[in-house]
Amino acid sequence: MKKIVLIVVVIIFGMQVHAQESNARATIEVDGVCLMCKERIEKAAIKTKGVKSAVWNVETHMLSLIYDERKTSLPLIHESVAAAGHDTKEIIAPEKAYENLHACCKYRDASVVNEH
Amino acid sequence: MKKPIWFLLVCLCTQLVTAQKYISGIIYEVSERQTNIPLPGANVYWLNTEIGTITNTDGEFKIPYPKKYTQLIVSYVGFKTDTIQITEATEIKHWLLPESSLDAIVLQKRKQTAFRSLLQAQNVTMISSAELLKAACCNLAESFETNPSIDVNFPDALTGTRQIRMLGLTSPYTLITLENIPAVRGASQIYGLSFVPGTWVESIQISKGAGSVVNGYESIAGQINAELQKPATDENFFLNAYAGNDGRFELNNHLNFKLNEKWYTGLYLHGNLRDSKMENNDDGFLDMPLAKQLNVMNRWQYMDAKKGFVGFLNVRYLRDEKQIGQVDFNPDTDKFTANSWGGKINTQRAEASLKLGYVFPEIPYQSLGVQMSYSDHRQDAYFGFNVYDIHHKSLYTNLFFSSIIGDSRHNFKTGISISYDDYEELVIETAYNRTENSIGGFFEYSYDNLGDLNVNLGMRVDHHNRIGTFVTPRIHARYTPWEKAALKASFGRGVRTPSIFAENQQFFSSSRSISIRDSGGNFYGLDAEDAWNYGVSFLQGFRIFNREADITFDFYRTDFVNQIVVDWEDPQQVVFYNLDGTSFANSFQTEVNLSPAERVDVRISYRLFDVQTDYLSGRQQKPLTPKHRFFINAGYESRIKENGSHWKFDATYNWLSAQRFPATFTNPEAFRLSENTPHLNTVNAQITKVFSSKFEIYVGGENITNVRQNNPIVSADNPFGPYFDTTFVYGPIFGSMYYTGLRWKF
Numbered sequence: 036m037k038k039i040v041l042i043v044v045v046i047i048f049g050m051q052v053h054a055q056e057s058n059a060r061a062t063i064e065v066d067g068v069c070l071m072c073k074e075r076i077e078k079a080a081i082k083t084k085g086v087k088s089a090v091w092n093v094e095t096h097m098l099s100l101i102y103d104e105r106k107t108s109l110p111l112i113h114e115s116v117a118a119a120g121h122d123t124k125e126i127i128a129p130e131k132a133y134e135n136l137h138a139c140c141k142y143r144d145a146s147v148v149n150e151h
Numbered sequence: 152m153k154k155p156i157w158f159l160l161v162c163l164c165t166q167l168v169t170a171q172k173y174i175s176g177i178i179y180e181v182s183e184r185q186t187n188i189p190l191p192g193a194n195v196y197w198l199n200t201e202i203g204t205i206t207n208t209d210g211e212f213k214i215p216y217p218k219k220y221t222q223l224i225v226s227y228v229g230f231k232t233d234t235i236q237i238t239e240a241t242e243i244k245h246w247l248l249p250e251s252s253l254d255a256i257v258l259q260k261r262k263q264t265a266f267r268s269l270l271q272a273q274n275v276t277m278i279s280s281a282e283l284l285k286a287a288c289c290n291l292a293e294s295f296e297t298n299p300s301i302d303v304n305f306p307d308a309l310t311g312t313r314q315i316r317m318l319g320l321t322s323p324y325t326l327i328t329l330e331n332i333p334a335v336r337g338a339s340q341i342y343g344l345s346f347v348p349g350t351w352v353e354s355i356q357i358s359k360g361a362g363s364v365v366n367g368y369e370s371i372a373g374q375i376n377a378e379l380q381k382p383a384t385d386e387n388f389f390l391n392a393y394a395g396n397d398g399r400f401e402l403n404n405h406l407n408f409k410l411n412e413k414w415y416t417g418l419y420l421h422g423n424l425r426d427s428k429m430e431n432n433d434d435g436f437l438d439m440p441l442a443k444q445l446n447v448m449n450r451w452q453y454m455d456a457k458k459g460f461v462g463f464l465n466v467r468y469l470r471d472e473k474q475i476g477q478v479d480f481n482p483d484t485d486k487f488t489a490n491s492w493g494g495k496i497n498t499q500r501a502e503a504s505l506k507l508g509y510v511f512p513e514i515p516y517q518s519l520g521v522q523m524s525y526s527d528h529r530q531d532a533y534f535g536f537n538v539y540d541i542h543h544k545s546l547y548t549n550l551f552f553s554s555i556i557g558d559s560r561h562n563f564k565t566g567i568s569i570s571y572d573d574y575e576e577l578v579i580e581t582a583y584n585r586t587e588n589s590i591g592g593f594f595e596y597s598y599d600n601l602g603d604l605n606v607n608l609g610m611r612v613d614h615h616n617r618i619g620t621f622v623t624p625r626i627h628a629r630y631t632p633w634e635k636a637a638l639k640a641s642f643g644r645g646v647r648t649p650s651i652f653a654e655n656q657q658f659f660s661s662s663r664s665i666s667i668r669d670s671g672g673n674f675y676g677l678d679a680e681d682a683w684n685y686g687v688s689f690l691q692g693f694r695i696f697n698r699e700a701d702i703t704f705d706f707y708r709t710d711f712v713n714q715i716v717v718d719w720e721d722p723q724q725v726v727f728y729n730l731d732g733t734s735f736a737n738s739f740q741t742e743v744n745l746s747p748a749e750r751v752d753v754r755i756s757y758r759l760f761d762v763q764t765d766y767l768s769g770r771q772q773k774p775l776t777p778k779h780r781f782f783i784n785a786g787y788e789s790r791i792k793e794n795g796s797h798w799k800f801d802a803t804y805n806w807l808s809a810q811r812f813p814a815t816f817t818n819p820e821a822f823r824l825s826e827n828t829p830h831l832n833t834v835n836a837q838i839t840k841v842f843s844s845k846f847e848i849y850v851g852g853e854n855i856t857n858v859r860q861n862n863p864i865v866s867a868d869n870p871f872g873p874y875f876d877t878t879f880v881y882g883p884i885f886g887s888m889y890y891t892g893l894r895w896k897f
Contacts, residue, residue: 058514
């Protein structure tokens with residue numbers, strides 16, 4: 036009986052581990068306004084260990100990600116992007132990081148958004 | 152006993168709790184042509200959350216379904232974003248409508264027909280099909296008239312073949328590929344470009360400087376790649392008819408069919424004919440050859456986006472006949488006699504090629520590719536009493552794998568290439584046969600820091616049965632110093648095996664004696680050609696007249712370690728020998744592209760060439776290479792009406808400075824030429840009336856100012872004498888030429 040329980044437990048844990056993908060895909064919304072923002076957002080995301088591909092669309096504000104679930108997670112990616120100065124749906128960028136952005140990138144300012 | 156069971160039950164319960172419900176479905180786009188076009192890459196996410204996904208290549212998606220969320224958003228650029236109310240986990244099928252307001256934006260920002268890439272590490276200019284329509288462009292050799300990076304010249308006064316030049320060096324030093332498979336080489340070096348009809352070409356990419364290691368070791372000055380039309384994207388029916396007042400008629404017909412969701416096929420037909428004798432400069436010789444050509448291609452395209460496979464299979468057959476020489480020459484009665492001087496060049500070419508690509512479905516940055524090509528090219532020709540036959544069989548295989556290292560900033564491509572070439576030549580009375588084979592491996596690493604730097608490092612190692620083992624490194628870098636600027640640099644080595652007779656056929660149409668200074672090498676007694684090319688390029692985008700413009704500065708230098716020197720400084724002979732000393736080509740180019748008014752495009756370019764070689768007689772400038780070239784092209788497109796009708800106007804002006812004639816002072820005075828040619832001005836223009844997206848008519852003129860080289864043929868009245876020579880060509884032979892044509896498609 037003990038042996039059977041052990042085998043079943045191992046199988047269940049095995050299934051848990053198997054559920055983590057090395058090429059997980061996700062899309063998150065990140066605020067930005069121009070091609071310079073695109074460069075900054077993609078760079079911040081891809082510099083996060085475990086992120087394999089990051090493509091941000093200027094029009095839809097969606098950041099398409101391919102990342103290794105075993106090495107990183109979505110919350111960590113949100114942190115990296117926000118730390119670079121760009122608000123995401125989950126995390127607001129720290130004031131200092133936003134202030135450091137180039138004038139034409141200040142996406143929180145309605146007048147800057149209109150110019151693009 | 153109880154404890155383990157509880158433990159087991161707890162584990163099972165947590166499994167049930169974490170086992171999520173999913174909602175899946177397919178997103179389609181609404182289109183007039185078909186009802187069920189899946190939309191890959193569409194965003195599907197729950198409103199006000201970051202739980203989302205993107206549809207795969209089949210438009211399918213699967214997203215976790217936490218019961219509390221009810222609004223599912225589906226969006227994609229160019230389409231109206233939709234909100235779907237979800238109450239239960241059913242299969243979703245949803246159609247997105249295109250956003251009509253996006254059309255206005257597309258019209259205002261016209262796409263440039265030819266543009267240089269700001270982002271690529273290599274210095275690439277892309278010529279689109281719209282640019283190819285600006286000139287007569289009957290075949291690939293004539294498709295560079297509106298682009299200053301490639302020069303076109305006539306190597307002889309008889310065959311009417313155009314030869315291209317890049318960075319001051321003739322076409323053998325440029326790798327010419329068709330869909331990235333080396334194509335115009337060996338036996339087809341001189342006429343190969345004229346064997347690709349202009350309408351078959353979808354786009355052309357011109358890369359300056361040593362190309363990528365992926366395509367082989369042969370490129371020295373650069374690479375020209377022509378993409379052909381693809382059955383899935385080309386028109387179902389296309390017809391082009393052309394007629395020129397130089398007696399040339401052409402007909403092109405494309406027929407494309409969709410067999411099912413995955414298979415497409417296309418039949419491409421081309422025929423041309425010139426059967427009227429044109430002689431306008433009173434030298435007794437035909438200004439343009441009598442010609443006829445039949446060219447057929449069948450393409451098969453396979454696309455299985457779900458599994459990630461893409462494939463192309465091409466089969467081509469060509470038959471081309473040219474007759475050159477004196478007007479009264481009759482091939483049936485005068486061949487190999489002294490009645491009249493003439494020649495015939497008959498070519499038959501059959502070719503099959505296969506390209507397969509596989510993109511790993513979940514990993515779009517990882518792919519496998521296979522390229523295979525076989526060609527059999529046979530030319531039987533005679534020029535007066537000079538016979539030149541060549542039979543060239545060629546097999547090429549390239550396998551490569553591409554992926555990332557860690558993340559998409561670090562890309563690599565690696566693979567193996569195998570090639571086999573068999574040559575059988577008869578040169579006047581001597582037979583030259585040889586077989587070449589090579590096997591090589593390559594690795595190219597590419598770094599893109601998603602911002603200001605992009606670097607390509609490539610290395611190739613090849614073993615060739617007649618050259619031995621050698622490496623060809625290639626490095627390209629692009630740096631963006633500030634907005635809209637690109638600073639590019641390249642450095643690399645190219646090695647090529649010479650086909651000295653196939654590449655210099657113009658000398659058969661002369662009384663020169665042809666000889667080789669044998670050095671014991673493996674190619675006609677000579678060695679392979681070997682050169683290093685390096686250069687820098689700076690591109691700056693700016694705004695003028697409230698529109699986008701750009702200016703480019705290029706400088707490239709090619710240094711030959713070995714070159715097969717073609718020495719025709721003695722008018723009585725042409726001698727081939729290995730370079731002993733220095734041979735280089737310096738090329739400087741500046742180009743400005745701007746739009747001074749709405750729908751008007753102007754391109755201006757100036758180039759400086761300094762090409763010098765150490766001949767046995769000393770260092771000389773390369774003959775018949777102009778030092779300075781000035782180019783200006785202007786185009787205007789009228790406003791497009793509701794029914795699609797509009798006008799297109801295009802004009803090109805070229806100025807070439809004086810060129811050095813090869814020495815002729817040992818000839819008797821009557822057969823001597825001056826030291827330099829005069830400078831030249833030529834003008835081309837074309838007007839197109841587009842009636843609708845289905846039909847257009849065009850009219851144009853080449854060399855409108857009727858500039859002609861006087862007496863291009865030396866000793867034309869005594870072609871069997873010792874001074875006959877048709878190779879001193881520096882400008883147009885045929886004066887102004889007018890043409891008209893129509894294009895019909897649906």
